[in-house]
Amino acid sequence: MAADTFPRSGLDKREIEDYIASRPAVEWKMAKSVVRRAVVLGPVLVVIAGWLRGGDGLIASAIGMVIVVGYYAFTGLMLSGAARISLAAYHASALFGFFIRLGLITVTMVLVTRLFGLDKLALGFTVITAYLGLLIWEAAAMGSSRRTGVH
Numbered sequence: 383m384a385a386d387t388f389p390r391s392g393l394d395k396r397e398i399e400d401y402i403a404s405r406p407a408v409e410w411k412m413a414k415s416v417v418r419r420a421v422v423l424g425p426v427l428v429v430i431a432g433w434l435r436g437g438d439g440l441i442a443s444a445i446g447m448v449i450v451v452g453y454y455a456f457t458g459l460m461l462s463g464a465a466r467i468s469l470a471a472y473h474a475s476a477l478f479g480f481f482i483r484l485g486l487i488t489v490t491m492v493l494v495t496r497l498f499g500l501d502k503l504a505l506g507f508t509v510i511t512a513y514l515g516l517l518i519w520e521a522a523a524m525g526s527s528r529r530t531g532v533h
Contacts, residue, residue, distance in 0.1 A: 384504075402466075403465065409461035410458040412458060417455060419455070419519050420447060420454075420512065423515055424451075427511055431501075442495075443504045443507070445494060446507075460475055460483075461476060463475075464476075464479075486514075487509065509532050
């Protein structure tokens with residue numbers, strides 16, 4: 383068996399990369415799904431932050447939602463693009479891109495709070511809650527669709 387042959391599928395690396403490049407952009411589809419869920423979760427978090435922290439908290443929370451939605455959209459585009467290049471690019475994008483994207487979130491939050499003097503607590507609460515909440519919600523929806531066969 384050749385070193386580039388995958389034993390379970392019988393396909394070589396090039397055939398798998400060609401398949402991945404020809405399939406619909408699943409990562410972008412998932413990112414759009416997360417953005418749709420953010421339309422539901424976002425207003426809830428913004429209202430909570432506004433109720434707890436006032437007008438400044440409301441504005442900071444809304445900006446936090448924009449940051450999180452941007453993160454997921456950027457992730458979907460980046461992974462979809464990398465999948466079209468090669469399997470190695472996809473893996474590198476998934477692994478190293480995760481740390482780069484988290485760094486971008488952090489830098490964005492620091493810059494926004496310094497430039498506009500936003501409520502840091504409301505911004506942090508929203509970003510962390512929205513990031514994890516949307517991630518868990520999407521994972522649960524994917525697990526549910528696999529069990530039921532509904533996509």
